[in-house]
Amino acid sequence: xxxxxxxxxxxxxxxxxxxxxxxxxxxxxxxxxxxxxxxxxxxxxxxxxxxxxxxxxxxxxxxxxxxxxxxxxxxxxxxxxxxxxxxxxxxxxxxxxxxxxxxxxxxxxxxxxxxxxxxxxxxxxxxxxxxxxxxxxxxxxxxxxxxxxxxxxxxxxxxxxxxxxxxxxxxxxxxxxxxxxxxxxxxxxxxxxxxxxxxxxxxxxxxxxxxxxxxxxxxxxxxxxxxxxxxxxxxxxxxxxxxxxxxxxxxxxxxx
Amino acid sequence: xxxxxxxxxxxxxxxxxxxxxxxxxxxxxxxxxxxxxxxxxxxxxxxxxxxxxxxxxxxxxxxxxxxxxxxxxxxxxxxxxxxxxxxxxxxxxxxxxxxxxxxxxxxxxxxxxxxxxxxxxxxxxxxxxxxxxxxxxxxxxxxxxxxxxxxxxxxxxxxxxxxxxxxxxxxxxxxxxxxxxxxxxxxxxxxxxxxxxxxxxxxxxxxxxxxxxxxxxxxxxxxxxxxxxxxxxxxxxxxxxxxxxxxxxxxxxxxx
Numbered sequence: 001x002x003x004x005x006x007x008x009x010x011x012x013x014x015x016x017x018x019x020x021x022x023x024x025x026x027x028x029x030x031x032x033x034x035x036x037x038x039x040x041x042x043x044x045x046x047x048x049x050x051x052x053x054x055x056x057x058x059x060x061x062x063x064x065x066x067x068x069x070x071x072x073x074x075x076x077x078x079x080x081x082x083x084x085x086x087x088x089x090x091x092x093x094x095x096x097x098x099x100x101x102x103x104x105x106x107x108x109x110x111x112x113x114x115x116x117x118x119x120x121x122x123x124x125x126x127x128x129x130x131x132x133x134x135x136x137x138x139x140x141x142x143x144x145x146x147x148x149x150x151x152x153x154x155x156x157x158x159x160x161x162x163x164x165x166x167x168x169x170x171x172x173x174x175x176x177x178x179x180x181x182x183x184x185x186x187x188x189x190x191x192x193x194x195x196x197x198x199x200x201x202x203x204x205x206x207x208x209x210x211x212x213x214x215x216x217x218x219x220x221x222x223x224x225x226x227x228x229x230x231x232x233x234x235x236x237x238x239x240x241x242x243x244x245x246x247x248x249x250x251x252x253x254x255x256x
Numbered sequence: 257x258x259x260x261x262x263x264x265x266x267x268x269x270x271x272x273x274x275x276x277x278x279x280x281x282x283x284x285x286x287x288x289x290x291x292x293x294x295x296x297x298x299x300x301x302x303x304x305x306x307x308x309x310x311x312x313x314x315x316x317x318x319x320x321x322x323x324x325x326x327x328x329x330x331x332x333x334x335x336x337x338x339x340x341x342x343x344x345x346x347x348x349x350x351x352x353x354x355x356x357x358x359x360x361x362x363x364x365x366x367x368x369x370x371x372x373x374x375x376x377x378x379x380x381x382x383x384x385x386x387x388x389x390x391x392x393x394x395x396x397x398x399x400x401x402x403x404x405x406x407x408x409x410x411x412x413x414x415x416x417x418x419x420x421x422x423x424x425x426x427x428x429x430x431x432x433x434x435x436x437x438x439x440x441x442x443x444x445x446x447x448x449x450x451x452x453x454x455x456x457x458x459x460x461x462x463x464x465x466x467x468x469x470x471x472x473x474x475x476x477x478x479x480x481x482x483x484x485x486x487x488x489x490x491x492x493x494x495x496x497x498x499x500x501x502x503x504x505x506x507x508x509x510x511x512x
Contacts, residue, residue: 054464123363196341
């Protein structure tokens with residue numbers, strides 16, 4: 001009998017967040033599931049790793065029907081490294097990250113701990129998918145995501161992703177019957193225009209909170225993830241970690 | 257008279273690190289320099305931003321001949337956002353990040369706070385360059401980097417980088433007369449094979465330190481940054497923040 005797929009489930013909202021509980025409950029239909037996730041929210045951690053501090057891990061008990069689960073004091077990327085290097089019995093067949101409470105479409109991919117965990121999976125040579133729902137509510141309704149997560153997971157287990165590529169899947173905040181379907185697309189050109197809200201502490205000293213406004217530079221581009229989400233689709237963007245701007249190399253050779 | 261270029265200098269080793277002092281001393285030959293950098297080492301922070309905590313800034317006095325300098329309690333990316341949104345008198349003409357104590361070639365670009373600060377600059381629509389020296393020593397000798405930093409900075413101020421592209425410049429640990437020259441190249445396919453060193457605290461509980469071994473999957477590829485550095489060149493890689501794996505979109509459309 002063939003071995004069941006070994007699936008690592010992680011996220012950036014923490015090991016007990018509703019989104020990862022929903023994801024592990026779907027993942028266990030496809031194989032043996034190990035959960036290793038941060039012990040506290042790690043949103044916005046990007047591809048951070050912990051090199052100036054030590055890490056601890058702890059067995060936890062939030063996920064029904066998984067083989068083992070752990071929380072880790074590190075970042076989402078630390079969790080993937082720790083899982084593959086220390087905790088899993090063998091190299092995983094698939095890394096699933098999420099479901100994030102909040103969108104990771106377009107430029108958010110670069111700030112996202114959820115997506116960095118998926119990218120780290122692909123760096124380790126494993127197929128990986130990050131899932132995010134465009135709803136920051138801790139009590140967000142994840143039910144409409146299930147059938148799509150099953151479809152995409154089954155497809156990736158059957159047709160392994162190429163080395164260095166993972167998937168960024170984002171769900172609109174809609175009910176099942178309102179979703180238009182899946183759409184494979186590219187990362188939209190977009191940005192956050194920051195503002196820092198200044199406040200005073202009780203001693204009169206200034207401190208700041210990062211806030212910002214999302215700006216989509218190409219709202220009419222139908223091949224982008226932002227357009228897909230705005231029009232009721234589940235967006236699927238293949239993501240790579242080769243950051244080389246290959247088409248600028250020749251120009252640079254001529255000018256430098 | 258034309259306005260002098262406004263140059264933002266930042267890093268991830270902290271506002272008083274020798275590498276950033278060296279960089280600001282070169283930058284001021286090209287324009288009005290503002291330094292905004294982390295108040296403590298932030299290596300390995302990747303593209304992390306601070307959304308679960310507040311930030312503070314403080315005027316500092318480490319850099320000779322700059323217009324203003326500040327330390328910030330946040331990550332390198334926070335520093336760039338804070339600078340552009342709050343501290344600079346206008347949008348900068350150039351963001352310079354570094355000089356990092358340690359290489360940021362190949363896959364290190366994705367973990368690097370230094371390079372994430374440069375990428376954030378390019379996200380904000382500004383030309384940006386990250387500089388790193390392949391020497392982790394706090395007392396590293398940066399003298400061989402000067403003429404190359406001047407050449408690349410002059411070139412980028414004259415020939416602005418395209419939107420969404422920044423440069424990743426790495427120096428080998430060599431004296432001036434041992435360096436073979438500049439080489440424009442691509443990010444090598446490489447990875448870190450992690451290990452976590454387990455230790456016991458005084459109470460018998462385990463904790464872990466992230467360690468790892470760097471593996472270059474294509475040591476003979478002469479068009480890569482790793483080859484350039486190993487052969488005595490200063491490597492220059494154009495870096496972009498569109499992570500879409502464009503050449504996998506068609507396949508994915510057919511299989512999903």
